[in-house]
Amino acid sequence: MTTHTDSTRTSRTTDATDSHGEFPAPPAPLTALLSQPLSPQQKFKVPKDAWLRRLGEIPEAADALAALPGWINRDDAAEAVRQHWPDSITAAFVSAMVWAYGPKAGYAPYRVLRVLTASKTPDGKTLNDRVTAALERSVEIALTEDAVEAFSYLNDCTHKVRSHQREHADMLVGVDCGRIYGLGPSFFTKWLQVATLAFAPEDRALPRKTTRRPTALIPQYPPAPMWDNQVVVWLADVARSVDQRIFEQERGQTLFSQESPFSPQGPFSPESPFRPGRAADQRRTATVFSGGEGWSPTTPEGDLLRMRVARTDHYARYVSLLSRWGGPHGLDASQVCDRIYRLIRRDGEPRSRVA
Known part of the structure; x- marks a missing residue:
């Protein structure tokens, strides 16, 4: 599955092969970290009240917030995704976004609500089924086709639709495009990383609590790196x-x-x-x-x-x-x-x- 254009595909091939040997060496501070284990990320206090004010009326989101510990880091978010997958993609996504936006919620809950409803004015709107389907599909692509294909699925749009909101979003069913209204690369790569880490405990700083995988899907590629x-x-x-x-x-x-x-x-x-x-x-x-x-x-x-x-x-x-x-x-x-x-x-x- 490839949704990006021919020019993009050509650039990708060139970057991965011809130019691969031309990359400069990593800077010294990074080289020092590459040669040693990485300590876990610091935890921050989850501003649950701020999130519940916007998402509390959505049962899946409320359940996700209730299940989160009071203090979390990226590994806790990955564990939360694992617990909710595949029963509630919405809860998994909300858990990942709580970590992605950090200790100061601000407009984050409102922005996440816009994503889940595919609406610029989300108050009173219902969740959009295509959004949750695209979120789930993007993780499957990252694990079975690689992170770049998942990025392309969420980023590139090859059909002609004025927007990806509400009724226009519903028109995209059956189209090989996962672009989601209000969700850009800076945050959908955080979703991809946290969700793919749920399938790859060896890439996490803390061990997984259980051995059950979220689904029977077997990862064929490593977790997706963040990008912002x-x-x-x-x-x-x-x-x-x-x-x-x-x-x-x-x-x-x-x-x-x-x-x-x-x-x-x-x-x-x-x-x-x-x-x-x-x-x-x-x-x-x-x-x-x-x-x-x-x-x-x-x-x-x-x-x-x-x-x-x-x-x-x-x-x-x-x-x-x-x-x-x-x-x-x-x-x-x-x-x-x-x-x-x-x-x-x-x-x-x-x-x-x-x-």
């Missing part, structure tokens, strides 16, 4: 470091060549670095290379790390990148993703508490 603007910005920062390192190396090679007495531009030639104006030229070059004012060039290696959240081919490249970084350490893309977010959020449990 936080990691895109982090990768862009790494890309700038890659650019600067490469430019400095090239500049050093150029200066060495120019200053060599055996080169046509040796110290006694008209192109000598001691000629008038040469120091000013070098200062301008250094300013450009170091990301100073004005135009800042990039490199092909750095550009591989520059991505956009809404593009399926970029998510495919992201998964390939993380798999490449984690391979030497026996880690899958989701496990590398966890370590990147640990660097970004610094939300790990202190080692003393883990012990």
Whole structure:
């Protein structure tokens, strides 16, 4: 099952094969985390009252909130998904979103209600059956076809429908499109990761309480990595470091060549670095290379790390990148993703508490 366009599929193939060997090495802080076990994520207090004010009248959502512990982390959310699957996809999704939105609910319950009802004005609306079917199908695709296909299913739309709300959403039955109104990549990848982790206890920091799988479905691929603007910005920062390192190396090679007495531009030639104006030229070059004012060039290696959240081919490249970084350490893309977010959020449990 592939819903993305031919151009997207071509980009994905290129990213996963031809460009795979060109990925820059991971930055030193990430390399340090890749070589050691990851402590569990810190737990936060669930703002249940805020969630119940919006979702309390939906029996499945109310049950999900009642079943959640008072304090949770990502592993608790995965355990909740496992407990509700496949009897209530709605309860499983709500459990995942409670973790995804974190300790400050804000507008989160209202946004989740819009997703579940496929409506811009969800108050008084009933749950949309197509939404729950698409949520369930997306997890099945992630486990049997891979995370990128699941991303494409929820992200790409190949038919002509004005929106994915209410009556328009109902028109999508039978169409190979899982796009859900109000649910973008930043949060549907959190759903995919938490739900696929429910099938993969070996990828979780805490052991599963029981051995029963949510369904008879046997995972053929590792859990899906999360993907949002936080990691895109982090990768862009790494890309700038890659650019600067490469430019400095090239500049050093150029200066060495120019200053060599055996080169046509040796110290006694008209192109000598001691000629008038040469120091000013070098200062301008250094300013450009170091990301100073004005135009800042990039490199092909750095550009591989520059991505956009809404593009399926970029998510495919992201998964390939993380798999490449984690391979030497026996880690899958989701496990590398966890370590990147640990660097970004610094939300790990202190080692003393883990012990």
